[in-house]
Amino acid sequence: MPPALRVDRVAKRFGAVTALAGVDLEVAQGEFFGLLGPNGAGKTTLISALAGLVRTDDGKIEVMGCDVVADYRNARRQLGVVPQELVFDPFFTVRETLKIQSGYFGIRDNDDWIDEILANLDLTAKANANMRTLSGGMKRRVLVAQALVHRPPVIVLDEPTAGVDVELRQTLWQFIRRLNRDGHTIVLTTHYLEEAESLCTRIAMLQAGRVVALDTTANLLQRFSSHTLRLRLAPGASLPPGIKARAALHDGVWSLAFQHFEEVAPILAQLSAAGCCLENLEIGKPDLEEVFIRVMQGERGGMR
Numbered sequence: 001m002p003p004a005l006r007v008d009r010v011a012k013r014f015g016a017v018t019a020l021a022g023v024d025l026e027v028a029q030g031e032f033f034g035l036l037g038p039n040g041a042g043k044t045t046l047i048s049a050l051a052g053l054v055r056t057d058d059g060k061i062e063v064m065g066c067d068v069v070a071d072y073r074n075a076r077r078q079l080g081v082v083p084q085e086l087v088f089d090p091f092f093t094v095r096e097t098l099k100i101q102s103g104y105f106g107i108r109d110n111d112d113w114i115d116e117i118l119a120n121l122d123l124t125a126k127a128n129a130n131m132r133t134l135s136g137g138m139k140r141r142v143l144v145a146q147a148l149v150h151r152p153p154v155i156v157l158d159e160p161t162a163g164v165d166v167e168l169r170q171t172l173w174q175f176i177r178r179l180n181r182d183g184h185t186i187v188l189t190t191h192y193l194e195e196a197e198s199l200c201t202r203i204a205m206l207q208a209g210r211v212v213a214l215d216t217t218a219n220l221l222q223r224f225s226s227h228t229l230r231l232r233l234a235p236g237a238s239l240p241p242g243i244k245a246r247a248a249l250h251d252g253v254w255s256l257a258f259q260h261f262e263e264v265a266p267i268l269a270q271l272s273a274a275g276c277c278l279e280n281l282e283i284g285k286p287d288l289e290e291v292f293i294r295v296m297q298g299e300r301g302g303m304r
Helices: 043-050 072-077 094-104 111-120 136-148 166-181 193-199 217-224 261-273 288-296
Strands: 005-014 017-027 032-036 058-063 079-082 154-158 185-189 202-207 210-216 227-233 248-250 253-258 278-284
Touching: 005 043, 017 043, 017 058, 017 202, 017 210, 032 043, 032 193, 043 058, 043 079, 043 154, 043 185, 058 072, 072 079, 079 136, 094 111, 094 136, 111 136, 111 166, 136 154, 136 166, 154 166, 166 185, 166 193, 185 193, 193 217, 193 288, 202 217, 202 288, 210 217, 210 288, 217 288, 227 261, 253 261
Parallel strands: 032 185, 032 202, 079 154, 154 185
Antiparallel strands: 005 017, 005 058, 202 210, 227 253, 227 278, 248 253
16 A cells, blocks of 8 residues: 655756755554644745646655656645635635636536535535635635535645634644544644644654655654643742753743652652742643754754
């Protein structure tokens, strides 16, 4: 069984700018995969290359075993892409837009599937509304629907929840999770790192067109991040010098990083012995934002 996506030594330059500098990736069928990186890292260029919209200078890309250049038609049938930009035709209704999109793939009489997509994206009430009358959030829902009309096994979501409300975000992720459970491969790019942390089983991080970290989400959190003990002291209280030396103060809260929960009891014992009074104590879990910042600052932690 071929991987859902295979990216082999892919490079792309725009004049003097190197957008992709030899990217290697494989995404297994059925994965929920995250593609993260700062603006300009090469994420959108890579997605455009996957969809055949950008011709790479070097390397090879396959979607479900189909080469995106040599076998473009079949490769494109395997892929559904939700673009970052709100691109739409203002002259058609939502339903007409989806039927036209179906026609691009030679699909007829798929009204039942269109109805199901509309229902799951809470678009049924807008099915006969003209696209130009929709809000930005509604237009983004239609972009998601367009990517799904031909039932592609691989779905690429490029910042799908940018600028949308919380309700849509929850509705969208419920539907996408269901598609993933049904066997669809999902590739997500997002700046909402909490989304990637909760949804993606494996993550690649790009910087300057290169993969700088690639591992399961759990391994990245374990390798790069740490727990945090947050302390708010009572008025007039101060930390013992030994603890203060390893703590950071922000907005009146002291933070101490630790790796194992066994470290907490000795810290609290030192505070008690020093007569330090606490107003509040919290333990923060490792998060992907910390991992992302550390990787972008050059800490590889043994990753390639």
